[in-house]
Amino acid sequence: MKFSFLMSEVFSGLRRNISLIVSVVLVTFVSLMFVGAAALLQMQIGGMKDYWYDKVQVAVFLCPADSEAPTCSEGEASDEQKAQIEAALNSPDLADYVEEVHFEDRATAHRLFQEQFEGTSLEGTVPEDQMQESYRVGLVDAEQYGIIKEYFSATPGVEEVVDQNRLLDQLFRVLNIATAVAVGIAVIMLVCAVVLIATTIRLSAFTRRRETGIMRLVGASNLFIQLPFVLEGVLAAALGGLLSGIVLGAGVHFGVTGWLQPRMAGVSLVGLGDVALVTPGLILVGIVMAGVSSALTLRRYMKV
């Protein structure tokens, strides 16, 4: 099969059906953009989980000097209280729940704070002596947080037990809902794209029935007759996929990296690298979708 002849057939088909091809490009572009957005949201969640779930899951904050909590009536947590708390955390009672424990002193807390808010207006606002000491507890099962909270609810020297995952889970829930919405829209749009591609290919085959009739008559193979039509759809859909990648890239660059990241210091957000990872997938989804829908259409409407 001559490639140059095949491509000239493809481009003559694209030219003749330009308005429909443009609509195929736009519909696949929009639908794949939602697919890509869903993928990026999930990458965001995955990235945050990797980052945070590895870190300490529950913080047992010790009483600072000026706390008003009832368990802090004796003022700042003493070395003796700390020893008791640490012993309790390592006790057989909690052995089934606690995986690891480490102490975070003021210096470490301050350093982490500085790292987290580096480059933002919060950097340097809290002196080291105002940081709070804590025990960082890794749980065997993050869901068992309640047991730790209960256990230390009346322990002198413990101001508060905070489950950091609980805060994150709220965020993850929002992101998951956003993903579900994006996937829902993407599915509807993809169905539109498939139907539109099938219609376009049918119309394209109809406008070129004279050519295809002659092709059949002189013994062109089915593949040769059908390939230009399939390639038309595939090229349009691939272009739509590429466009969605470009627009997602622009959105991430200006919206996330440029606008959101400075406001969410300390959280690593998706960047252009993630978009570059997603885009080939989007183009592939477009190609497969167009290839399958046009091949099926041609099987029904263009018999030998």
Next chain:
Amino acid sequence: MITFEQVTKSYDQRGTPALDGFSFSAEAGEFVFLVGPSGSGKSTVIRLVLREEVPTRGRITVAGTHTARMPSWKVPYLRRGIGTVFQDFRLLPNKNVFDNVAFALHVIGKSRAAISTLVPDVLETVGLEGKQRRYPHELSGGEQQRVAIARAVVNKPGILLADEPTGNLDPATSQDIMDVITRINSFGTTVLMATHDASIVNRMGKRVIELAGGVMVRDEVGGYLQEGAKR
């Protein structure tokens, strides 16, 4: 080259068949007229040879191949050995004479070099030298049919099927077209031509198979067709 054995073709199961127990055989290099009124089954025979249809009953062999048993992916290869010409020429209006003929070679994957020698050769055979760059709308009906014949035979097929090739042409032009087809037949190509044109059939003195209502009523060499036979 072409053999029909007791071939019956019904397009719908209850109606009368378009072709009913039809048998004939055309040898390599033979020239056969298929005559008969409209609806007598001539076009069905052409479609069956091209394997656009398969027979309801009976067996068709084209160039040694049992067409009904042939897998559909092989059909294009059968058709490369058959040239076909129709009453309505079926040229591509946006391609010139050369490209219309070359199209038939492009789509079966012939090289550019082969195309550049085969196309001028065949255009000379059909008497269209010098008109390579003309578009179909710039040609007369007879010239357009010559282009169609050139396209049908450029791949040097063993069989030429012609379905009313002179149906749209005046008598003088029809005779020119018959001369072209006769020349192609003289190179050894088997010709099967369906026609109503009594004057052509009578002048040529070739084998004539007459169909009526899907049944063969006559098969004779040097046959005739009554002038003014009903279409």
